[in-house]
Amino acid sequence: MEKKRPQTARQYVLGTLRAEILKGKHPAGARLRQEEVASRLGVSTTPVREAFRDLLAEGLIGLDTHRGVLVRGLTLADVRELYELRIVLEPMLAVRALHLTSAAQLDEAEAVHLRLCEEKDPERWANLNVAFHQTLNVAAPDGRLTRIVASLAEAAGSYVTLSMHATPELMTLNNGDHAELLRLYRAGHEAGVASKTAAHLSQTLSAIERDVETRVVILAEAE
Template sequence: MNKKRPETARQYVVGVLRAKILRGEHMAGARLRQEEVAAQLGVSTTPVREAFRDLLAEGLIGLDTHRGVLVRSLTLADVRELYELRIVLEPMLAIRALRMATPAHLDAAEAIHLQLCDEPDPERWATLNVSFHQALHAPAPDGRLARMVAGLADAAGSYVTLSMHATPELMTSNNRDHAQLLQLYRSGKEKELGAKTAAHLEQTLLAIERDVEIRDVLLDKTA
């Protein structure tokens, strides 16, 4: 399958910069200059500025008063905290969503699942992965729990993308997990759904921990 350029210049810039940061091509502490990035990617400075806002929200870059936009490091402490919270909260939201889900809700999630199964690109897979879980959780009441889970999932997105780049076969195992989650939603098995949701997150955490450690070792060797 040929890779397609994302729909907007902003998405294109976000995808390129995110991939470079996650692969260590832009090292922690490196300065990103708006004009240089625009020239390198053949875009105007507007989508670069918009992309910087997105990457700032993801925690991949930070702002320094004197030096401007700087690449942030991805730490194991950060990812463990995110996933410890997700493992507690997300099964609760999944069960609430199951109780309100209609066949139409699950059909929408399954359509995204089929796209995931056909998607070999880590960046696009990670984006579809977010959409898949959002579709599963959509039937749940729009309250504090839903907002907390969504915020934690957004914050974890960069780590998920890192693991998909480092270990592409994880996309296949995650697709199998997604099929099982859909089956549990359709069968109405609350207890099993909660356990599978937690196990799915725990598996992702283990993969991310391994890949962050490997990346840090490789970067230390090349420093």
């Protein structure tokens, strides 16, 4: 069994806070205090400050002039906009990459796929998922489409992790999608790659929508 690489303090704080926000431990509008987080997690304030920057880039927190760092929460409008764009653009990128991807690159993607099939932790699975898709599309021309897709995928990272926490069986479903994508890439099947890429993203969007809607109903009933 492969040994897990040790996390840096920044990665530890980022992963912990991200998981807590996604699981609803810190509701939208809650204030995160740097010193309190550092004390609770047993680290200095430096990795907490760095993790706050990462969470700000991911859209999970915001900055208020008077109150400091506040949890933004997740909205259906955000996730739908992200995934509507991804569902249009990523199949286009996949088709562009398809005939430029080498057998060695596909073998590398398959190795990541095998690790995904063994992984049960949502955070680590989500990170490997990014690596899988990057490896599949690494041969795509380095143009505007590639940069836009990469930016959208990064912005969606927190939502992917959320979907894995909310619907653990989705990891198994997505692993099946990955196996099929690999088969289609090896076969050079353009229409199949485009269709499967879009369906794969739609499946994740549906899972996130169900969880976000459930959270909204629970909060409304509690008020």
